[in-house]
Each structure stands twice: as structure tokens, then as C-alpha cells.
Amino acid sequence: MAVDLNQSLLERFLRYVRIHTQSNEASNEAPSTAVQLDLANVLLEELRAMGVEAEIGRGGVLYAVIPATAGAESAPSIGLIAHMDTSPDAPGAGVKPQIVRYTGGDVLLNPEKCIVFSAKTFPEIGRYIGEEVVFTDGTTLLGADDKAGIAAIMGMVEYLAAHPEVPHARIAIGFTPDEEIGRGTENFDIAHFGADYAYTFDGGEVGTLESENFNAASALVKIRGVGVHPGSAKGKMVNALRLAAKFVERLPAEMSPECTDGREGFLHPHDMTGSVTEASIHILIRDHDREAFEEKKRFLAALVKELKAECPQCGATLEIRESYENMRGYIDKKPRVLELAREAYRAADLEPVEVPIRGGTDGAMLSAKGLPCPNIFTGGMNYHGVYECLPVKSLEKARDVAVALAKMSATVESLD
Structure with a gap:
């Protein structure tokens, strides 16, 4: 049969x-x-x-x-x-x-x-x-x-x-x-x-x-705050979670996956964890165009530098790992x-x-x-x-x- x-x-x-x-x-x-x-x-x-x-x-x-x-x-x-x-x-x-x-x-x-x-x-x-x-x-x-x-x-x-x-x-x-x-x-x-x-x-x-396909990389932004008892925190505490939220807010909405299509690239914060003293943000970097891809990396580096300038008491670092091209x-x-x-x-x-x-x-x-x-x-x-x-x-x-x-x-x- x-x-x-x-x-x-x-x-x-x-x-x-x-x-x-x-x-x-x-x-x-x-x-x-x-x-x-x-x-x-x-x-x-x-x-x-x-x-x-x-x-x-x-x-x-x-x-x-x-x-x-x-x-x-x-x-x-x-x-x-x-x-x-x-x-x-x-x-x-x-x-x-x-x-x-x-x-x-x-x-x-x-x-x-x-x-x-x-x-x-x-x-x-x-x-x-x-x-x-x-x-x-x-x-x-x-x-x-x-x-x-x-x-x-x-x-x-x-x-x-x-x-x-x-x-x-x-x-x-x-x-x-x-x-x-x-x-x-x-x-x-x-x-x-x-x-x-x-x-x-x-x-x-x-x-x-x-x-x-996309050129792809993963970025890890680490933010270090200053932990103090909230009852006596005025002028002393630096809340890493608030700084992390501020960082994500500064990622352009028009550069998000939900606002892009076709060959348009994006910056996508897909995971955020932390506490008052330390927070981590994982961000996907994607673009079909190589120069636009590199520009997105430079943009993240500039944001980290900007955050550190605004809050000298905090620590902020950026690590980027290449995924595929x-x-x-x-x-x-x-x-x-x-x-x-x-x-x-x-x-x-x-x-x-x-x-x-x-x-x-x-x-x-x-x-x-x-x-x-x-x-x-x-x-x-x-x-x-x-x-x-x-x-x-x-x-x-x-x-x-x-x-x-x-x-x-x-x-x-x-x-x-």
C-alpha cells in the first residue's frame, strides 16, 4: 500500500x-x-x-x-x-x-x-x-x-x-x-x-x-547605587532601580521593536533586574545596516556616560557582546x-x-x-x-x- x-x-x-x-x-x-x-x-x-x-x-x-x-x-x-x-x-x-x-x-x-x-x-x-x-x-x-x-x-x-x-x-x-x-x-x-x-x-x-538578517549584539548595562536606610536616606541614597528606569526611558520609542519593521533596527530592553544598590539592564541591539548597528552601540555608550555625569555617586558600566552578523x-x-x-x-x-x-x-x-x-x-x-x-x-x-x-x-x- x-x-x-x-x-x-x-x-x-x-x-x-x-x-x-x-x-x-x-x-x-x-x-x-x-x-x-x-x-x-x-x-x-x-x-x-x-x-x-x-x-x-x-x-x-x-x-x-x-x-x-x-x-x-x-x-x-x-x-x-x-x-x-x-x-x-x-x-x-x-x-x-x-x-x-x-x-x-x-x-x-x-x-x-x-x-x-x-x-x-x-x-x-x-x-x-x-x-x-x-x-x-x-x-x-x-x-x-x-x-x-x-x-x-x-x-x-x-x-x-x-x-x-x-x-x-x-x-x-x-x-x-x-x-x-x-x-x-x-x-x-x-x-x-x-x-x-x-x-x-x-x-x-x-x-x-x-x-x-540583522547584525546582532547584546548589551549589559550595570548600575551601582548607594544603599541607605530609607528613614535617613535624604541626600545620601542613590537608587539604582530609579536610575535604571531613567536609562530605559531615554531609549527612543521609535527605535523599539514594536515601532519598527522591515530593515529598521531597534534597541530592545528585554530584561531588567536589581535592587537599590545594584541594577542590570539587558538590551538587544539589532540592525541590518552595519553603520547604523555601530551607531546604536555608540548611542548606548553615550547614554551611560550621560547618566554618570548626572549622578557622579553612581557607578555605571556597559558591556557589549557580539551575537551574529x-x-x-x-x-x-x-x-x-x-x-x-x-x-x-x-x-x-x-x-x-x-x-x-x-x-x-x-x-x-x-x-x-x-x-x-x-x-x-x-x-x-x-x-x-x-x-x-x-x-x-x-x-x-x-x-x-x-x-x-x-x-x-x-x-x-x-x-x-
């Missing part, structure tokens, strides 16, 4: 999202959480069951390889990559996916807790009227970021297993841990992976194609890689919609290390929150693009 590849694809996705795989930024382990290996081991066994050589390497990275078919051995090796972890930004354990045929308007996700998916808040859902959409029960994220990417790649593997007559180059597959905390490629062995070019399946809505310059050196992606979209009856990533991917870091790696959509929406959802047809299209890339790989003679 022939396998229904679309049904199998959906079942894979639903199976994967039920496995808890959140990463943890506070952990120094690799992977940062042992639960990520639960999914890695499931994928390992599924790959081997389909006759694919696979292994879990250092740091929990899963590698697999499908050898080239006869006559395509000299074609450049293609890589397909997705990440196993889910974001720590929302609850990720106990995911209860539900499939709803969307007919318009709001969706009641959880009658018991009166949790509603608002069509007004998330108007993009209107593009999928009449389609089946996978939602959560409103208490956890879904995990389509990036288990939809994993399912799409595994669906490609299943397709090739069912169609051994399809010629293709050597296909390298990589599933990484800890992408959500910026450590997805920390233990990724590019030489062992062995691809000449690659694609991450870690994008958004169906049809989007991404070859540029815009991959566009690296992709431009191998334009054929992006053109192949466009051709694969068209083979899947999609016209690519090229958009900048307002974030980063493993592909950004891999591109900077010499492996050009544009980002392919997975079809999901509203990532990192309880209103995350995935239209089923969009997942099927992501798999179709992966299959098209595999088919095309046999005919690629050069990336130059």
Missing part, C-alpha cells in the same frame, strides 16, 4: 511538537538541556529506519547523509538544516496541538480557560480561510519554530526513500540544538557536515525566502545558491517573496564561517508565543521545496 506522504508529514510534525525541547540560556551544558536529545534520538532512529546513515555528534548536533545517486557524485553537496530546540520565551512542555479548519474570525483555543486566538490581533490568519491550521490550546507555544523545518526535511527524506529513481547529489542533513539561545552552530562541524552550500528551514510564512554579504559571494532556492520555489508552484529576517538563524553564522546558507520558510506564524500556529498546506509546501532542491542538486555543475 502506498504511503500518503502528506498525512505522514503532518503526523511527523504532531509527533515532534509533543516532545519538550526548550533550550536554556542559563545553562553551560551542550546541549543546554538534555530534553533536546530526546528529539535527537527519535530523529536518529527514524532516519536509520529509512536507510539513512545518521549520528549524534559533539554538543548534540545530529548529522545524516544521503549519498549521491549514480552519475551525480561530482555535483556539489547540498545541506539542509533545522533546529531542534524551542524558545524559552513561552511555556514549551505539554504541547497539545489541535487541527482546526479555519473559517474566519476568532478561534476559541481553550474553552476552559477562555483563551481566544484573535483575528484582529493576528490578521495574517485571514490568508488561510478554508485551510486546516494547527493551533495550540493557548497555554504553550506550538514548536513550529523549528519542528516544522525538521518535519519538512524528514518529509523530503521519506519522499526520496519512496522514489529511489530520483537522481540527486550528496545530501547532508543537520539538526542543531540551542539555536534559540544563539548557540546553534557552537558545535557544528562544517567539515564533517561536508556540504558545499546549504539551506536552513527556519523561516516564516509560506513563500518567504530570506538571505539577509548579516549574512547578505556572504550570500552575495555565491549568488547561484540563492538562485537555486528561487528555482526550487517555482518548481513547488510558489513565487518567492524575498524579505529580510528580523532576527537571525543558524544560517547567518554558518554563512560567516564559509557555508552559504539562505533561509527557507516553514509556514508558521506568531513564533515564540502561545498563539503560534501552522497552516497544514504551508508545511506541505516547505517539504515540496526541500524535495525540489534535492532533485535540482543532481544538475548543479558549479556554484560560481
